[in-house]
Amino acid sequence: MAICVAELRKAFRSAGFRDDVVLTSSPGYMLRRADHELDVLSFQARVAEARSLTARREFERATEAYDAALGLWRGRALCDISSAVVEIEVERLQEQKLVVQEERTALHLQLGRHRELISELTTLVEEQPLREQTRAQLMLAQYRAGRRAEAMETFRQARRHFIDEIGLEPGPILQELHEAILSDDPSVRLPSRQSRASSTSIPAGTFPADISAFCGRDKELSDLDILLHRPPGVVGLLTGSAGIGKSALAVHWAHRAADRFPGGVLYVNLHDCCRTPQDSDAVDVLHTCLRQLGIAACDVPGDLDDARSLYRGLTQKRDVLVVLDNVASYRQVRHVIPGGTGARALITSRNQISELIDTSLWLRVQPVGHEEAAEMLGALVGHRAAAEPRALRELAELCDRIPAALRIAGTKLIAKPHWPIQRLTSRMRDPRTRLDHLEHGEQSLRRRFQTGYQRLAPEAARMFRLLGGLETAEFGLHDAATLLRLDTGEAENTLESLVDAHLLEGVDGLETDEACYRFLPLLGAFARELHRAEERTAEAARSKPPRLVAAGGKRELRFAM
Template identity: 35%
Template sequence: MGRNRQLTVLAALLLHTNRIVPVNSLIDAVWRSAPPATADKQIQTCVWRLRNAFAAAGAPVDLIETEQGGYRIRLGDDDLDAHAFEKSVRRARELVAVGDLESATAEYRSALALFRGQPLADLSGPLTYAVAAHWEERRFSVLEEWLDVGLTLGRHAELISELKPLVAEYPMRERLCAQLMTALHLSQRRAEALTVYRNNRLTQINNLGLEPGAGLQELHQKILSGEPIAPPAAVSYQPWPPAKVPAQLPARVKDFTGRRDLLHRITSDLRADGGPRVVALAGCGGTGKTALAIHVGHGLQQRFPDGRLYADLHGQTDPAAPQEVLHGFLDALGVPEQRIPAGLAARAALFRSVTANKRLLIVLDDVAESTRYEALLPSGESAVLCTGRASLLKIPGLTEYSVDGLPTDEALDLLASLVGVERVFAEVDSARRIAQLCGHLPLAIRAAGARLRARPRCTLRSFTDRLATQQNRIDELSIGWLDMGARLASSLDQLPPAGYRLWLRLSLCDLEYVPEWMASAVSDRPGEDTQRLLDTLVNLHLLAVAPGGTKDGPTYAFNPLVRDHARQRAGAELGAVAEQDVLDRIERALCRRESNAGGPRGYRPSEGSTVYGIQAV
């Protein structure tokens, strides 16, 4: 490319690998304080030419990505010499820590061999000068580590030829001087060792007006007095401090109720041996998935002695970036900030390495797009427990459980824990009706309990009457953070427009179960399109596949509270004629099916009878 603007832009992108570099930063790097009026266009041209050059060299077409406000170059751990250098240095230090100095020496040599001249030598400017100085210092610090290892191994005679030119070129680096003095003294060349000290002292006095440091002076005295000098012990660099034992789970719900069978199955899956386990809990908003996951996590503390990690991924509102979640996990496990790489792939690889010999439980709450969070899966004997509105079966090896409303007895137990046992069992029938109007959803039952607790003189029957007559029951069952409306709305945001319209129209069918052929009639779309939309609704748990089905295919059912909410929305958004239109479509579809089946035209089912898998209401 030559010494031109493209090279400066490339350098700026590489200095911030896998991070977005704003266009303004690229402009500053190229023109500093005097950019032309067309600077942003010229940067765009530079990036285009860089892409062409890389494509011609066989690089991926998306190597340089356009992001909002800037550009990003995506590279793996082994694609950049700076990354490869740090990786080799980490390995070398780990080998020193376990006493394998021979292998450590090879790793240090591999790292230092990556330096081929001055970094960014073809560029000028304050930024590149600072970066070049940083890497020069980094190289020297690693070089001095390698020399210490060599002296520890007794290679003092070999290292003299390495050290002499370095000390001549960099006489102010006292550690290099000390290493050369030690190597000469151990090689029975005492006079030369003293000469090195004398030259260093004169240089420092002439340039700085200072005597050498205490360590160098002490070494000089030992050589003068003929004291034996042991080679420096190789510093045992730990990759990071001893790992922490994180305990990030939120507090468990004090009045958690029911789910005994499901608790047993989930716990058994997570306890199983044989590599990492991933269990998912899927269900519509308000079913208590998070409370269940946290309850399970607290009960497995002994099984996972290396800690429990937790992250709310906000999948339905503002999805968290996996690399930020990994940063938090690595920090919780004791990895120092400076050791945490920038890119997602690098962080995921480090996370797998850190967790390889651990037993951790990781709870990922509110996962929306499972493929984005595969990087958060650990290795070894750790386990993952996920929650999400949609099915997460795309995660390899995952076991998924559907979390629905509570059975009536458990719903009554929850309501009793909120408003008092005496109050509930004094009006058991009304309590059952409240549970039914809440769709047996724990969140809605908790909201009802909060309303009743705030009205201690209100009877359960009068509250039941209030709920039953509410046009928008969801509003009555939303209080503070117990907001059923918000939970449902966030799920509806994931629907395509055709799916949302079908959901509204299906709610206008006054049927307990809706067969697939009727959904096609209501949607007025081809059968395959309707099936895909129904799959989407089931996947988001806005509709459920009813057990059993019919010879004509599956049937579908609403949670009662969800259907009430859908009907309220349908009335407001589709208009008053929508319900009659839906009923007319069902009637025409029934007549066609009766005609095709040879039945009497114009047949109308009587109340309570069952025709084609549906029950007339």
């Protein structure tokens, strides 16, 4: 041991340490060092500096601090030491490094340095093929550099690798980015120089870029401005049907109001895919918000109460806006609604969040206005709009003035420059096939509706299908009760659950005592599709011939049902 210590002291002196670093101290030896002489502490200090500079919007200096922190690394930490105890610390340090690399990359993407990042990100993806955030950043850099085909291939490689290695499809981060790139969604384009200079403290890649083609919604934007003057704890709640434009409205307003939140804008997309949200979803959302507040993943407390206390403390001190997109249930977000005086939360959901109704600024997002719909579609199709104004207006109405439908129709016309607008308008006049024409590439209004339908309780799903068999889009409570052979109380409860899920609309009942309901035309077309499919299945079952089966030693004639 003494020989080894002597060699170690010699090595320190050769490295330039003047004082004796290894001291004799009973019952053995002690290593004396200052904080600046440990590279891991220097790394953590520079990362903290980078995050602080980012929060103050000093992005250039922040990138320099990130580069200095990562420049301290020389391969894998403690690579020459073999020990189970040390290996745990190595994994923790490695995770810290990966998180910092992603933060640095997000900042460089915000500053428009996508071309310089591609080579570096390609290497990182090869080293960490299952790390979705890094692969998403590579796709974004490729897309912004004009290499869209390469971005698509990066996604295809990810999908093959995920399926081969873990038997799962890529997660929401990659799936949503893939769809956004396919549709040339404005949210993934390079932010303008002005928006980069005035952006919030959260770098791009975390919060979507503003939507350059956003138009209309003046009343909704003014209503949301009221949120700025409400007491702490009041939540903005945007609800509406699939494709109605809740997320676009939330993102646009958040950018518009960003200067009122110097602490930054947090953004979590919950993907609205959990039929029965689990407690783990709420924990994941909490951890994501802590990460965006500058807490490294490895430093997030494992204990839920500790993590909640940390989040409350941070949001009490900072004026932040927390945007929670595509929320399925209050359970998912109950830990991250901030309580600070200057902090606010804005939630979008296809469902009514009953726990928040009485403490929220609640807006039911409706289809855009007639002029706005035509303007939105015209912005997509360009010069053809002026040549065919009547066809353009009719097409906007056939899309129910739903922004997602307008975007799909416009994208289809962009992809077919030889088509006059009238051609698509004529095809969409048939309500039986209208949804077929609102599919293009990975974009599908039918699939959006299907997601909401699949989350219904069985009785509500059955009623939705049966209502598709009615010959009218508007009907009364007694019609529905008769159709389902339910008493009016049970029928009304089920109908109201469809209204809450924004698959059905309640009609103003001032002129009659009976509750009335109606479908938006495209949702009615979807319900009729489901009804016809169910009828075909039943007819096929009835037409099957009987078959002989053995039962208890006897042969019996059975009919398929």
